[in-house]
Amino acid sequence: VRRNPGETEFHQAVREVVESLVPVLERHPEHLDPNAFERICEPERQIIFRVPWQDDEGRWRLNRGFRVEFNSALGPFKGGLRFHPSVYLGIVKFLGFEQVFKNALTGMPLGGGKGGSDFDPKGRSPDEVMRFCQSFMTELYRHIGEYTDVPAGDIGVGGREIGYLFGQYKRITNRHESGVLTGKGLGWGGAVVRTEATGYGAAYFTEEMLLSRGRSMGGQTAVVSGSGNVAIYAIQKLTQMGATVVACSDSDGYVVDERGIDLELVREIKESGRGRISEYADRVSHAHHVSGGSVWDVACTVAIPSATENELDGRAATTLVRNGCIAVAEGANMPSTRDAVKVFTEAGTAFGPGKAANAGGVATSALEMQQNAARDSWTFDRTERRLHEIMRDIHASCFEAAQEYGEPGNLVLGANAVGFLRVADAMNAQGLV
Ligand code: NDP
Secondary structure, three states, X not given: OOOOOOOHHHHHHHHHHHHHXXXXXXXXXXXXXXXXXXXXXXXXXXXXXXXXXXXXXXXXXXXXXXXXXXXXXXXXXXXXEEEXXXXXXXXXXXXXXXXXXXXXXXXXXXXXXXXXXXXXXXXXXXXXXXXXXXHHHHHHHHHOXXXXXXXXXXXXXXXXXXXXXXXXXXXXXXXXXXXXXXXXXXXXOOOOOHHHHHHXXXXXXXXXXXXXXXXXXXXXXXXXXXXXXXXXXXXXXXXXXXOEEEEEEEOOEEXXXXXXXXXXXXXXXXXXXXXXXXXXXXXXXXXXXXXOOOHXXXXXXXXXXXXXXXXXXXXXXXXXXXXXXXXEEOOOOOOEOHHHHHHHHHHOOEEEOHHHHOOHHHHHHHHHHHHHHHOOOXXXXXXXXXXXXXXXXXXXXXXXXXHHOOOOOOXXXXXXXXXXXXXXXXXXXXXXX
């Protein structure tokens, strides 16, 4: 805390991992000396830069850009870019730290990193977003590359922004280096299923948690928070699996549709129109919208928080458990507070931490990198089958590790143990770096 003052989300993420690793470090004293954990908590490199740009009225604007290159023991730094006014170093570091373990869990050769800016894309014209992305990349380009650091999207950065960023990278470097960014458009190096991957992966992970407890997805009632990239495709896959998703949200409130959320309408509102989720209730007479409030007040048996960090607190967790929720999988990064995780653990609710449950996105990014390197493109079915396999493997390795370290069913411990040992072993093998 003294070394990284004010970075509360980073402290929260580190504390969660340290606390759960006690039984692992007891069995692996080689990681105490030299202290692999201390080195894992220190990013290899942190870049903070000025991003000047011009708005449509010709006014000069200024934002701050970040890229935290956290750990490259397993492969090039890999992780998304977030554009949101709340972004500061503490958020980027927490996301980068989580990413290191998540990427290790996929079993793919990926290091961890994260970046972004306090730029708020909301209300900005497409031209303004393009000028901002170009200015952002004008600094970022010198730090990234197929073998160095490979950014992707996150909150506020979707296909459109990746397009502008890639265009500027290509223009500055004079290289069509497909592997430098993932989440690209399908016509120019992107891979099918990448858009759907995080949401689909979270749904697959939830199914594995249910199966491990003798349950299945058919007939479950689900609530998914958010209505962005992760939420939309979690809703789609849960519905395909036979669950009824009754509510979703955005930062203004939530919408309830007991007959099941009409995904095409959500996509029309959010993806095409970039509108607000309240429009859903304006257009569907049997649905209703609640301004503000907590989407977790809506009764469900399965919950997939897919909006943002700390959106689900102890009170919300207690309400979920009281309403009969049996499984929670984090589609977002660290959406559950420490209190919430404690409530789920004590109640015996199946809980999938984000670094495991939402790893499908980065895993599919690695598949995109594979296809770019091989100048190949896979079919949707083949890619989705591979994603499903990866999510099953991640669940199985977390489940087995929880058993091995004496806390069966504790997937937080399982995920941290597997991720930490893979990275720490590689770091020790590479010497004092
Ligand atoms: P998007 O920008 O596509 O969507 C974010 C959604 O969350 C929007 O509906 C947004 O509503 C809502 N939201 C944001 N802040 C709040 C808030 N304070 N309260 C309520 N709702 C809020 O982002 P993604 O779907 O890509 O990302 C969502 C989460 O998933 C993040 O935690 C991200 O780090 C994580 N993640 C994403 C991956 C990916 O592949 N995209 C991969 C792994 C994790 P509004 O429009 O009102 O802001």
